[in-house]
Amino acid sequence: MTDVPPIYHLHRRVRQHRTSDYVAEAVRCYDAGAYRACIIMTCNAVFDAVRARMEELQAGQVSRAEKVVAAVKEALNDKKTYEGALLTKLRETGVVPVVETDALGEILNKRNHAAHPNCSAATAKDAYYVFEKAVTYFLCEQARPLQFKIDTLKRDIYTEGFFTVPIIDDVARKVDEEIAIFDESDYYKLISKLKKWLLNDNFDEDSKSLWFLLGLLHLDRPKLHSIISTEFFGKRGFSPQNDAFLVDMCVVRPELLSMISGENRKRLDDTFAKFTESLETPSAKGSVRSPTALLVAIADHLKDPCIDTGYPKTVDVVLRRFWAHPDLPALFNTSLKNRMFEHLLEEVKRTDEEGGTDLASYLEREDSTLATALTRGQIETLFQASMASGCRKELLELRESGFDRIPCLREVISLPKPPSTRPVPSTSYLILKGNNLVREFRQRA
Structure with a gap:
């Protein structure tokens, strides 16, 4: 047995799951030299984990996962093994990356060989290879592919009770926990997907995707903020139809105001001014989606003497319409003091x-x-x-x-x-x- 590599270090990476018993049995079989049985138990754990993952995504109304689950149910109703149907449908739908379906195909192929005595004997190397691939791609917490992590996140944030209190600090703490599983290289695709969810929600003020986005902006993650700025405020990043949520974003993360420049800033200034003109009544004190909160953010971030020149149309319209709003007294201590006094007089x-x-x-x-x-x-x-x-x-x-x-x-x-x-x-x-x-x-x- 000295030539058999230990697999305890792999076993320690396996997350707690309903497949844990299969995994523990696979380790015992490996230690006993029963390599065929180890491969079969490992395969059972993997397919059970993938099936459970698809059921999770189905519950989150991910249509591609629904097709996979339907194929599994159809195979079981026909008294057939479901593994082949699951693998085929995963490849057809693309719900998981190709590298993962390829790994799953290898594991199933090894299992099929191990299950037939007339095939060549399984070796320790075979069993270790299957177990390592299973842990790397399917059984450890870090094994989840990006698309699956994004789909799971979407399911979670639209689940009732995900955000318990709509207070930005509490939302940000929850978002910080969720974003921890993503690498910086994942941010581009995540933000692109998040923008699509917001479009589907029509940028509603109660959109859970918007809450998540504002939570991201509240965190101290400069690279993430740069990606958000490019995605939402770029040349084709926004329109007057979704101006309100852009106000939310800049109020929560005023640094965005200076990250946007040139023609994009002019367009954003026009957008903010139109949003302010469109309001029939002023927003409540302390509201996030509010032109007065936006003006305070502009004044706080751009500082003197750039408050007037950074977003001039927005400043003009907000002062003309809402100079007496309870959000704005602090502007008397900025370079806008004289303009505030003119409106008062x-x-x-x-x-x-x-x-x-x-x-x-x-x-x-x-x-x-x-x-x-x-x-x-x-x-x-x-x-x-x-x-x-x-x-x-x-x-x-x-x-x-x-x-x-x-x-x-x-x-x-x-x-x-x-x-x-x-x-x-x-x-x-x-x-x-x-x-x-x-x-x-x-x-x-």
């Missing part, structure tokens, strides 16, 4: 008939942000406009209450400017005294 100057934004509520909500971000001159202009004759009723009520609902802004404009240290003529400024604005002159130090 324009709203303050509107009459009751023209007004659309609940301005008093906005000022109350953003009191601290505005008091910190705006200049003294801008705050003076804001108060001056809000106290003009014919101002809106809500602003009049705000004034009559002593501006107590906006204490931070009131405090800024109620304090006199400190004496100037520069040798310039004294300048005037407005200061709130009581409920009136009074002009005072700034003194020299």
Whole structure:
């Protein structure tokens, strides 16, 4: 027995499966020198594993696997062995790679020889060869071919309960577990397939494929993000019909915004602008599929001074339509501050008939942000406009209450400017005294 290579190292690679008993018996036969029996037991384990795999894919509604399972059932109903029918149908459908069907054919051929006493005796080398091929292609966790891994993934992500909570961090953790079985070289085909699943779902916000894609983007995998950028944002990667999910992608992974350049960026800017114009009502605060969340992503990632120039049409439309959205106050601390203030001032100057934004509520909500971000001159202009004759009723009520609902802004404009240290003529400024604005002159130090 010393010339017989041990197979324990192969046995250790075998995953737990319903075929485990067959595999254990094959090892015992090998150790006992019963090489014919080892080959037969190994073949039984392999075909049982492949049959179970096809049944899994059938449950996931993979049509090619359904044909394989139907062929197996037909053979069994006719009281025939099913192995030949299974192998034939696998070759016809291409549900597994050719290299795997070839390996399966070799194993079946070895089994057929081993099962007939009139054939030449099976050797330890024969048994080891069959067992090694079985483990490499069918019985170990890493043996699964790419197409099978992708088909299994599709089945899993569309299974009820796969994503338990639609929160991006939880989704990303689940996706990270699933993506671990794929090599980097697998990413190209995986992303291509994922895009097709999204198309079939019409890019619905509740699409499980979209959740999976957003989970991928949330992970720190630069190569994967580069492939996604090329696949989804390339020359023929998107259209206005699927603009909404592109917003989702860029909100979750803002780095995509700078990975896209040239004509593709111009097209994407047009697409985002059209999406924003198409919305009848603003999205809820904190929503992912939201033009305001997209603008925050643009501002956070592109930084000053490129916010305006990176996606100019998108910035224009979002500010024009949704400047008062609760997602956007942080923009007062960016190079978009003056543009945000212009929209605010324009709203303050509107009459009751023209007004659309609940301005008093906005000022109350953003009191601290505005008091910190705006200049003294801008705050003076804001108060001056809000106290003009014919101002809106809500602003009049705000004034009559002593501006107590906006204490931070009131405090800024109620304090006199400190004496100037520069040798310039004294300048005037407005200061709130009581409920009136009074002009005072700034003194020299």
